[in-house]
Amino acid sequence: MIIEDLIIAIANVAFSYAVAVQVIHGFRHRVSAITYQTSSITCLGLWAIAASAYSLGLFLMAATCALAGSFWLCLFIQRCMFGGEQ
DSSP states (O other): OOHHHHHHHHHHHHHHHHHHHHHHHHHHHTOOOSOHHHHHHHHHHHHHHHHHHHHTTOHHHHHHHHHHHHHHHHHHHHIIIIIOOO
């Protein structure tokens, strides 16, 4: 494992924690403050980064990026369920 993989993975875990709090809050209070555009672009971008990292052999980074992308997918789903258009 190279040090860059570890550093980026640790940062992604911190970002995922921040998004996880938003996901939990959204489901508890049945609200969504994140727009469709923000959540969909971020989700797809993180999954693309995860695929690229995997192809480079940065497996820890790939896993944490995929996790963060999945949390953003949850925010997109929350918007579909609770948010509607504002």
